[in-house]
Amino acid sequence: MTFETWIAFAAASAVLLIIPGPTIVLVVSYALGQGWRSALPVSIGVALGDFTAMTLSMLGVGAILAASATVFTALKFLGAGYLIYLGIKLFRSGGTLDVAPRTDAASTAKMIGHAWVVTALNPKSITFFVAFLPQFLDRHGDFATQMVIFEATFLILAFANAAGYALVASRARGMVRSPGAIGLFNKAGGTLLIGAGVATASMRSAS
Template sequence: MSFESWAAFAAASAILLVIPGPTILLVVSYALGQGWRTALPMAVGVALGDFTAMTLSMLGIGALLAASAAVFTMLKIAGAAYLVYLGVKLFQAGGTLEVAPRDNAASAARMMGHAWLVTALNPKSITFFVAFLPQFLDRNGDFWQQMLVFEATFLILAFANAMAYALVAARVRHVARNPRMIRVFNRTGGTLLIGAGGATVAMRSGN
């Protein structure tokens, strides 16, 4: 695996993680209701959930890689289209961010478990990883070595992202209720996702 592939994966992951999904909405809802103390347990829960989803995804990707080069290539093309689809959906989301503060007191263990469940058991998480990860794999390289590096990178970024969201939401609570800020955020993220999917297709057609 080249440094360029890793850097591209890290950059794409950072963009994708920053876009609010069910997990981030959960993190923000706890932070809005209970403040900064939610940051660490929620971030740990998110990282554990992503670890579970990514590990399950790896097993499927490894099987496809071993089965057929053509099937694996089709998966990568479908993954690029999926990135564009996510980008369009996010761009069209406008200024809405449906999140309500969770005011009921919860222990750190309960918050961590809740974050893990929402992240790991969301079928879209596994589907996403199966579509996303192959974009950066070298089929001729050591599969498990690459996946170890990619998983460690993603989990570190996921932990940091969830922690940042919780701390910012707890401190600057009005931002989560500002439609204008959310609209700009959604459109910027959607444009970046569409660009990432298009760039993947362009690079593939040039090979």
């Protein structure tokens, strides 16, 4: 794996993580209802959930890599198309984040478990990783080493992203409920995703 590949993976992962989805809605709902104290447990839960989904996905991708070079290459192009699709969808999503504060008394263990379940057991998570990861894997490199590097990178970013959302939601609640701010955020993220997909497809077709 080259340093450029790792940087590309980290950059694409960072953009993908900040897209509001079920996990982010849960993080923000806890933060709005229970304040900054929810940041650490929900961030831990999100990281554990992503670890579960990503490990299962990587094992599946590894099996595809070992079985068929053609299928693995096709999966790379599908992944690039998937990034473009996500970018267009995000760009057109507008400025809504439908979230209600969670005011029920929740222990640290409950918040960790809830965030883990929502993140890990969402079928879209595994589907996403299967489509996303092959773009950055080197078929001729050591798969186990790449798996460790990619998972560690993604989990650190996932933890930081969840913690950031929780802290912002608990300190600047108006921002996460502002259609203008969210709309601008979505358009910027969508543009970056589309660019990442196009760049990835171009690199693969030229190789």
